[in-house]
Amino acid sequence: xxxxxxxxxxxxxxxxxxxxxxxxxxxxxxxxxxxxxxxxxxxxxxxxxxxxxxxxxxxxxxxxxxxxxxxxxxxxxxxxxxxxxxxxxxxxxxxx
Numbered sequence: 001x002x003x004x005x006x007x008x009x010x011x012x013x014x015x016x017x018x019x020x021x022x023x024x025x026x027x028x029x030x031x032x033x034x035x036x037x038x039x040x041x042x043x044x045x046x047x048x049x050x051x052x053x054x055x056x057x058x059x060x061x062x063x064x065x066x067x068x069x070x071x072x073x074x075x076x077x078x079x080x081x082x083x084x085x086x087x088x089x090x091x092x093x094x095x096x
Contacts, residue, residue, distance in 0.1 A: 064070065
């Protein structure tokens with residue numbers, strides 16, 4: 001009986017040691033994965049910030065180039081003539 005208890009305790013100790021080593025290995029493995037993912041996330045955030053700045057610059061450039069003060073002189077240079085256009089959205093006003 002005494003031999004059985006010692007054997008059982010040894011088996012339990014071996015099992016716990018193996019479990020501890022496996023858990024420690026998994027901890028190192030996933031810790032490495034998380035740190036690598038953090039580095040990639042930081043790089044993606046930098047790229048996203050760069051793209052947002054570029055997007056803002058392009059939006060401002062587009063709005064400045066499509067303003068009437070820029071388009072009107074270009075149109076007059078290319079022989080377009082100024083004209084007034086009216087359009088009606090209500091059928092009663094179109095009868096006049």
